[in-house]
Amino acid sequence: MPSVGVVGATGAVGTVTLELLAERGYDDVRAFASARSAGSPVAFGGQALVVEEATPEALSAGDLDLCLFSIGTSGSRELVPHAVAGGAVVVDKSAAYRLTDGVPLVVPEVNGNRAFENTGIVANPNCCTIPLTCVLKPLHEAAGLRRLRVSTYQSVSGAGAAAMERLRGEQPHEHDLRMDWDFDGVEFDEESKLRDETRKIMELPELPISATCVRVPVMVGHAEAVWLETEAPLSPHDARELLAAAPTIRLVDFPSPGQSAGIDDVLVGRIREDPTDPNGLVLFLAGDNLRKGAALNAIQIAELLLSRAAVAA
């Protein structure tokens, strides 16, 4: 069993990361967070771990095989290099390294082999990009993606534990759609991330993608309305068969975030022709943004690397 460090252990994704590691039987796990949380306990299966401060010294001490980072982008830029210097392989869930040349951006079901090209860091994609590419992959292999439009229904847990607390404190008449991302004058960074990351993962650097991202007052689970156009015709029936056979996908009639919360699969449904486009398909997907959209995908990347290491050893 590898020695695993969870950095950002008290956040929304870090908490789920610890839960999933405990479920999977990891026993050499350490929890790291900011000085503010150091010394406090976090749940790890039936036990509690005492949070250690995530300092450059602690992370570079050389006693961690694997580090799962879920802190902000600036925090990752500062601390990830220290963990790599200490010899750990880092799976980073921030946006810091996702588009960096030479850093693999990985969804195991989609481009798992890229993970082995890492030089210490593998980036975990955005929580909307992961379920989307799981759905696009089998359709692209069968018919070739030509164009993609996506509108999102993203839960507040994607904005972190504080946003979840805020929703808990709201009266229902105060609930609203939010757009709590950086705006560049044309679009939100969440929208350009979805485009740039999907292109990198799918290895389709020119794929035309238009995204409209929206935060909805739901606690956990992101949904996406997708219009896609393929090079070859692809019927809803054939798309359904391809998706039914694809890993991580579960076909349901009407996917919703609530249904997807707490499970590992990406739910897909409402698959139908796009009446505006002869080679167009419309579908709706939902996935747990804290699990497959973040913590689970990162652990799957780590386990892919560990399995290769185990074979080599």
Next chain:
Amino acid sequence: MPSVGVVGATGAVGTVTLELLAERGYDDVRAFASARSAGSPVAFGGQALVVEEATPEALSAGDLDLCLFSIGTSGSRELVPHAVAGGAVVVDKSAAYRLTDGVPLVVPEVNGNRAFENTGIVANPNCCTIPLTCVLKPLHEAAGLRRLRVSTYQSVSGAGAAAMERLRGEQPHEHDLRMDWDFDGVEFDEESKLRDETRKIMELPELPISATCVRVPVMVGHAEAVWLETEAPLSPHDARELLAAAPTIRLVDFPSPGQSAGIDDVLVGRIREDPTDPNGLVLFLAGDNLRKGAALNAIQIAELLLSRAAVAA
């Protein structure tokens, strides 16, 4: 001042209809609802009206000039003909007559002149169709609509007072996206309504339209993410200028249902190029589904008819 009957006076839309009529100075107003509510009071400005039972006899008695119906489709099918027989002009907010040949389906800013072609009934469109056509009209006139894709973020008040009560009683972790419409095996009736009604109002019977409708846990206000393609190129800048000059439209940076609740304008923003389509535009809109999306639009139709009647008299 005409004698006005509000049928469905205790519902989510009926309540707002009474509020708007009081604000506008109507004083000869009667409230009708089912037997269950008959005899109970409803607010009308500072006063209360006693609800009368909406029977065929009461509605056909001949003492109403105008009837504003906001009851279900089957109720409208049953009762609207009696009000018409009694000599009232009916503005019906259900789906009963919207697609009926010879019944005008009207958004005053878009196709107001059609209202005068009525033979007793004018239909009020779906709560998503009204704000959408207000936005499409000036863009279509300038550049010609060729194709339309819409995904909706519809508030629970669109599903009526009981759905609002249910949201009030939910814990935040129970909030989910809902799809509480009839499904025909391919799409929801809400999605086909949006397509069929938009085509009828815009007088573009072949316009390709693909809609994905979703209910979000927001109390009041519907939002829509829109992709549109035009015959002639239309820049975001020109679209913004056209919309700024259009009636009922208010340009804002990031429209949300919460911002739109309680106001009469349709909010439009996030107007940008669609990178997947040379003649494509992307935008986001939000409007109060109880006001412009229902009660206000119906009153505006009635006032259009009354103004013509006043000129004729």
